[in-house]
Amino acid sequence: MVTIRDVAKASRVSTASVSIVLNNAPLARHVAAATKERILRVAKEMGYRPNVLARSLRRQNSHTLGILTFDIRDPFCTGVLEGAFEAMYAVSYLPFVADVRNERKRFEQYLEMLLERRVEGLLVIANWLFMDIDLLNDLAQNKIPTVIVGTLMPQSGVPTVITDNEAGGYAAMEHLYALGHRKIAFLRGPRMLTDAALRWRGVRAFARSRKLRLEPKLVLDLPSLPDPFSGFEAGKHLTGQLLHQNRRFTALLAYDDMTALGAIRALVQSGLSVPNDCSVVGFDDIAPAALGTPALTTVRQPLERLGSVAVDTVLKAIRAVKDKTLHGVARQPLVIVPELVVRETTGPRG
Amino acid sequence: MVTIRDVAKASRVSTASVSIVLNNAPLARHVAAATKERILRVAKEMGYRPNVLARSLRRQNSHTLGILTFDIRDPFCTGVLEGAFEAMYAVSYLPFVADVRNERKRFEQYLEMLLERRVEGLLVIANWLFMDIDLLNDLAQNKIPTVIVGTLMPQSGVPTVITDNEAGGYAAMEHLYALGHRKIAFLRGPRMLTDAALRWRGVRAFARSRKLRLEPKLVLDLPSLPDPFSGFEAGKHLTGQLLHQNRRFTALLAYDDMTALGAIRALVQSGLSVPNDCSVVGFDDIAPAALGTPALTTVRQPLERLGSVAVDTVLKAIRAVKDKTLHGVARQPLVIVPELVVRETTGPRG
DNA sequence: TTGTACGCGTTATCAG
DNA sequence: CTGATAACGCGTACAA
Numbered sequence: 001m002v003t004i005r006d007v008a009k010a011s012r013v014s015t016a017s018v019s020i021v022l023n024n025a026p027l028a029r030h031v032a033a034a035t036k037e038r039i040l041r042v043a044k045e046m047g048y049r050p051n052v053l054a055r056s057l058r059r060q061n062s063h064t065l066g067i068l069t070f071d072i073r074d075p076f077c078t079g080v081l082e083g084a085f086e087a088m089y090a091v092s093y094l095p096f097v098a099d100v101r102n103e104r105k106r107f108e109q110y111l112e113m114l115l116e117r118r119v120e121g122l123l124v125i126a127n128w129l130f131m132d133i134d135l136l137n138d139l140a141q142n143k144i145p146t147v148i149v150g151t152l153m154p155q156s157g158v159p160t161v162i163t164d165n166e167a168g169g170y171a172a173m174e175h176l177y178a179l180g181h182r183k184i185a186f187l188r189g190p191r192m193l194t195d196a197a198l199r200w201r202g203v204r205a206f207a208r209s210r211k212l213r214l215e216p217k218l219v220l221d222l223p224s225l226p227d228p229f230s231g232f233e234a235g236k237h238l239t240g241q242l243l244h245q246n247r248r249f250t251a252l253l254a255y256d257d258m259t260a261l262g263a264i265r266a267l268v269q270s271g272l273s274v275p276n277d278c279s280v281v282g283f284d285d286i287a288p289a290a291l292g293t294p295a296l297t298t299v300r301q302p303l304e305r306l307g308s309v310a311v312d313t314v315l316k317a318i319r320a321v322k323d324k325t326l327h328g329v330a331r332q333p334l335v336i337v338p339e340l341v342v343r344e345t346t347g348p349r350g
Numbered sequence: 351m352v353t354i355r356d357v358a359k360a361s362r363v364s365t366a367s368v369s370i371v372l373n374n375a376p377l378a379r380h381v382a383a384a385t386k387e388r389i390l391r392v393a394k395e396m397g398y399r400p401n402v403l404a405r406s407l408r409r410q411n412s413h414t415l416g417i418l419t420f421d422i423r424d425p426f427c428t429g430v431l432e433g434a435f436e437a438m439y440a441v442s443y444l445p446f447v448a449d450v451r452n453e454r455k456r457f458e459q460y461l462e463m464l465l466e467r468r469v470e471g472l473l474v475i476a477n478w479l480f481m482d483i484d485l486l487n488d489l490a491q492n493k494i495p496t497v498i499v500g501t502l503m504p505q506s507g508v509p510t511v512i513t514d515n516e517a518g519g520y521a522a523m524e525h526l527y528a529l530g531h532r533k534i535a536f537l538r539g540p541r542m543l544t545d546a547a548l549r550w551r552g553v554r555a556f557a558r559s560r561k562l563r564l565e566p567k568l569v570l571d572l573p574s575l576p577d578p579f580s581g582f583e584a585g586k587h588l589t590g591q592l593l594h595q596n597r598r599f600t601a602l603l604a605y606d607d608m609t610a611l612g613a614i615r616a617l618v619q620s621g622l623s624v625p626n627d628c629s630v631v632g633f634d635d636i637a638p639a640a641l642g643t644p645a646l647t648t649v650r651q652p653l654e655r656l657g658s659v660a661v662d663t664v665l666k667a668i669r670a671v672k673d674k675t676l677h678g679v680a681r682q683p684l685v686i687v688p689e690l691v692v693r694e695t696t697g698p699r700g
Numbered sequence: 701t702t703g704t705a706c707g708c709g710t711t712a713t714c715a716g
Numbered sequence: 717c718t719g720a721t722a723a724c725g726c727g728t729a730c731a732a
Contacts, residue, residue, distance in 0.1 A: 025729085055727055057726080082449065265643045268644075366709095375711085407707095
């Protein structure tokens with residue numbers, strides 16, 4: 001590997017000059033044009049690549065962020081990741097990504113590894129499972145700028161970027177109501193989950209505004225399970241239950257897309273048609289939502305936007321720390337408005 | 351940030367002793383137990399975290415791999431990633447992941463960034479788009495151990511890990527044939543794509559073995575488009591075309607799941623039922639395949655396995671370079687056997 | 701333009 | 717046996 005010293009020797013100047021010229025530092029103005037050119041040429045010829053490790057050591061920054069995901073296969077994660085990557089690319093930061101797989105041990109080990117690598121900031125793409133495990137402390141301990149994306153941790157104190165769940169729930173209800181649905185079944189999220197509570201609040205808010213009564217027997221709660229794809233099974237199972245009890249409903253609002261997809265499976269397997277016999281609405285707009293037939297109507301979380309806003313927030317915090325302008329990051333969660341995507345699983349009341 | 355010097359001072363020993371003890375180096379045997387304990391305790395109390403940048407600089411290794419993905423949202427990528435992460439976690443390597451988004455410029459920039467960061471090896475999760483752009487040279491240039499996953503680049507010279515496409519094609523045909531299907535439509539992959547060619551070869555091999563004639567009019571080729579999700583649209587469009595021409599077929603074998611999902615959409619929208627009127631088989635077994643209704647029958651690529659094998663291969667190559675045992679990595683592509691997953695989109699000929 | 705101390709941990713060599 | 721000293725890896729930045 002060719003070092004800056006090699007280049008210096010070959011160009012017959014000092015390493016200082018090489019560094020100055022290659023970085024186009026202010027002092028480069030005082031370097032003779034001919035010398036500059038020579039250095040540039042030699043460096044290229046020799047295929048010199050500065051060692052970022054050494055640079056980071058010296059500059060005390062790594063141009064690196066750590067991203068902790070709860071499950072890389074979850075489309076929610078990858079959506080956020082895409083946005084995060086984009087924002088990082090724009091400022092030439094590189095991400096370490098660590099897939100926690102919903103395991104506490106991994107979370108802690110990865111966190112340690114990332115800190116040892118001197119990442120400048122941390123992004124945590126979370127789901128409800130991050131709740132049980134009180135890793136929040138681990139996060140709060142380290143002074144390093146951190147942002148949580150995707151779910152609201154009660155009193156975590158960590159800056160958060162989320163979708164406006166309440167608005168989403170409201171919009172979904174509005175849509176179903178407009179189509180004439182009055183008997184609506186709900187597959188709510190796990191009870192302790194803040195997001196679930198907020199979505200439900202949006203639903204209730206809408207119902208109140210239209211004096212629509214929500215039938216308690218049509219409201220079921222998802223258990224909180226560790227596997228993200230288990231949402232599918234849960235949705236299928238709960239819907240099957242509803243069907244088994246002969247409950248009447250013409251529409252179903254699911255906690256998220258995975259749940260909705262499971263619900264559809266149960267409906268179709270019972271010989272019902274979606275949306276003719278029952279409309280279904282999801283939440284998230286993960287990739288599979290659009291790929292199934294019929295395509296899922298859902299409340300789209302602006303995943304890429306969540307990711308990029310989160311990165312911007314972390315970067316801002318990093319700068320704030322550097323400049324010691326302590327009025328760094330907003331304490332309030334950053335809330336991003338979702339968007340209803342009407343596709344094929346909803347239709348007028350049959 | 352607390353450094354090794356701080357710990358040394360606080361434990362009243364030299365930095366050397368601290369390093370030796372904390373790393374449990376061979377020399378640690380010669381350190382008095384009491385001293386050891388003191389160092390350990392002080393280090394923990396002070397929350398000392400070794401600076402991996404400095405360590406890497408000294409040891410001339412980074413314990414880091416670079417992973418280039420063509421599109422982080424593609425379920426194929428994330429499947430491979432999961433396996434890769436797992437294998438890396440086992441040896442405490444951390445991945446930089448760079449999402450190329452099928453853009454040449456990004457590929458080159460990221461590649462440069464990764465090399466500057468002294469990643470020890472490179473993993474390229476590729477799809478057909480990596481073909482057009484002759485980035486292979488860029489890869490071959492750098493001496494750094496590299497493995498390509500997921501698609502076979504003709505004469506690239508870069509070690510590759512792939513699924514046995516031919517076996518997969520064969521298995522899919524076998525399944526359809528056993529169900530009684532004889533009029534089978536094919537949505538082949540892009541013509542220049544090696545994987546597509548191999549799958550097709552598997553199909554033909556089976557047909558020959560049963561003296562089954564393949565109707566040329568039922569064989570269509572996908573265009574090669576840049577967006578991974580475009581496979582869906584292409585599948586839908588080509589199937590629509592087939593239907594429009596009133597071609598008779600009782601089963602359809604798609605290039606991959608995305609294509610298959612698109613085909614199903616077209617079939618259902620034409621009033622046909624899957625699998626009653628037409629069976630459909632995909633290839634890959636990406637997550638959405640199992641989530642749709644009906645669930646897709648498909649040839650599963652062992653994605654995690656591809657990822658972990660790829661990482662193991664890179665690590666092996668890294669070690670080979672270090673030990674200068676030049677008989678490093680196999681020149682032959684590593685081929686992993688796929689598995690037919692029978693779900694709901696295939697049934698006996700109607 | 702250059703010399704050189706510095707950032708931080710590792711390890712070979714040396715002294716007690 | 718026990719521990720310290722110092723060179724090293726590489727690029728940066730300031731004084732000269």
